[in-house]
Amino acid sequence: MKIVTWNVNSVRQRQDLVLDWLAREQPDVLMMQEIKCETNLFPSAVFEQAGYGCAVVGQKSYNGVATLVRGAFDITTDHLPGFTDPAARYVEVRTKGLVLGNLYLPNGNSGGEQGYATKLNFLDALAARAEHFIQQDTDFVLAGDYNICPTPEDCAPGALGPEDALVRPQSRAAWRRLRWLGLTDALRALHPNGAAYTFWDYQAGAWQRDCGLRIDHMLLSPRVAEHLQTARPDRDERGMERPSDHVPLIVTLDDGLTPAP
Secondary structure: OEEEEEEOOOOOOOHHHHHHHHHHHOOOEEEEEOOOOOHHHOOHHHHHHOOOEEEEEOOOOOOOEEEEEOOOOEEEEOOOOOOOOOOOOEEEEEEOOEEEEEEEOOOOOOOHHHHHHHHHHHHHHHHHHHHHHHHOOOOEEEEEEOOOOOOHHHEOOOOOOOOOOOOOHHHHHHHHHHHHOOOEEHHHHHOOOOOOOOEEOOOOOOOOOOOEEOOEEEEEOHHHHOOEEEEEEOHHHHHOOOOOOEOOEEEEEOOOOOOOO
């Protein structure tokens, strides 16, 4: 099973790029963030023609998440339980015995301390959701743009200042809280060291200088992690014409995972 997360930074601007990528990679699931359109304006028909059903939670101009699935699925919730901010930042589906939470975590650098508090509130609600799944013996994946560099190695030297919300101690502590629930960072489980960036800013030649960040992550529940095969960022997408500033993070699982009884 191939599961992918990708902040596409406007699905209507990148529609052809996404379709071309889907044709090449043929994932079973693509979780997109920052689609930047209202739900009714999402190009569902073109993705359905490509073989994918769509679970979409959008809003005008900002935010928004969409999960594309090959095969049958159910939408389990169109918001993150316990997070009261109305922004479109979470959609969750169940398919092939897995619950897949697609998230776009607040950046936390705008809106002052209240904006940062919203980021931490989202992380609290996400941890509570993960605890709920663990208590229910549910197999799950929480994937998306976390807007957190978990360690100094996940941020190119000089890319961010120490007060940036992506690297503040509280952000990293909240990430560790998720990990300590028993979740596996898919990429670092297989590639524990070295740069593995998923984002390069459009400004200051960040891509050309390889001044990137690792902020797109996929966390796997314990039983799912036992079936992890591969994990990699698709760096080539950042070199395309008019690309997103993020690239897909591709994770594959073997076929041995069966739904919990």
